[in-house]
Amino acid sequence: MDLEFFADPAAFLDAAGDLLAAEPVLGTVIGSVTERTKRELAAGIDSWAEVGAPFDRWWMVVRDEAGKAVSTAMRTAPFHPNPVFALPMADEAAVALAIALHERGESLGGVNGALPTVSVIAAETARLAGGDVTVHHHTRLWEATDVTVPPAPPGRLRRATEEDAPLVLHWFTAFHVEADVQAGREPDPTGGEHNTMDSALVRIREGVEWLWESPAGEIVHLTGRSVPAYGVSRIGPVFTPREHRGHGLASHVVGELTRAGLEAGDRMCLFTDQANPTSNKIYEALGYRPVVEMANLLIG
Template sequence: MDLEFFADPATFLDAAGDHLAAHPVLATVVATVASRAVAEIADGVAQDPRHWYVVARDGGVVTGVGMRTAPHGDRPAYLLPMPDEAARLLARAVHDRGEDLAAVNGALPATQVFADELGRLSGRTPEVWEHTRLHELGELVDPPPVPGTLRAATRDDLDVCRAWFTAFHVDADEQAGRAPGRAPIETFGDDDLLRRIDTGRIWLWEDGGEVVHLTGANAPAFGVARVGPVYTPRERRGRGYASAGVAGVSRIVLAQGVRACLFTDQANPTSNKIYAALGYRPVVDMVNVVLR
């Protein structure tokens, strides 16, 4: 078993592309992040020199991948499935590199194995913060109609997009009964949001001339596009806007000839019920772990 770290996302995709393509829904986060980074580099966008991608191999065969590219909080790592031995080897490598890694997200059991080993080495205690579940859309089921229409966000919507992308994470903790602020909150700079807007990756539901809901989606990678974030302000919830927005964006994704997937928080029964009703089906359980 051996590991190879990459700073360049294009080189990483050359090494891991076949592995990612074999399970494109499961690999959606890693594939999306690496592909977006390649596009940003081509556009002259500077990348954080601390970012890395890693490939685990056994006898030359790729058996797992991971990355540490998150720009927010403690910059959590993200792991896809890999053998327990590879997860422990990666934990030891991260520790030996002197990285102060305090959070990791990803597939079970690799993420938990990695966190347990890194906790042992660093003297920290792993604590599961959030259980998530990855879903793939089967046949889209149209929700009951609601007033209003879906439209693509424009640059004039930057302020509301910024506010709602941030509020999404805080409110998600609240809705799941977790105390906000204990886990890293993802932040989004204006340049990032404007790129998403300019490439048609943020949609808004407008009712009576007022924006009442946001649904985002990532650019397709290996034939899969991930829907999210999905946010409705508290005072507008319970009116069907989320179902309508996600259904509309999912339909746009399917029209591109790619598969649609999304994540849910297992502790939020409302969102899980909404997505199941639209035709999303569970694929794999994942976990977010912090090291205290």
């Protein structure tokens, strides 16, 4: 079993495209992040340059004895501790990845993705570099093949415009803080995606950020629906400010965007934090069903 590393997202997609296409829901994060990075670089935008990470981002393909790509991982997360994201792979490959990063002198403080692979990577990293493995949070990947859309609250759904960019950027940050609070964790303002005004504008121009506007014209909710990658679109983030919660905004908007995606021929998925029973219950009621259990592990 061999590991092949890539610095260029286009070269990685050439190598891993068939694998990602075969398991597009499972590979939704790697597929969508990599395709977005490819689009940004083609447009002359390199958000990684602003991250200040002590290593170059990379993508990796695991190849079997016949040279076929059988799994992937990437380290492109622009937030501390810049965790690796890994798809399911043989324990042998997971151990080899941890060893390869250690030999490269690349300190690994976290790993995210499918269980039990991430546990193997984290345990081997801790053995090599010292430290303990702790669970930051457990996540669950869900898919909806049909959806029950709740009645619409007063107001209307519309795409975010460039004029909305400051609010969208603010709510991206607020989403991660509130997610920690709702799950009973200490809020970490540095966690989650690293967003800038440029990256928010990219998402708005792609048409993936949606807002709910009240009859009075006040914006009261945000939901994202990603550009499809390998036929899969992912819902998120989903954010309602505290003062506007309890009116069914998230349920209706997520349901409506899921319905639109399914009608367009996309497969629809989303992630939930297992420590947040409210969101798990809401999405299950809409028609989402569990696909795989994942975890975000810290090493140190």
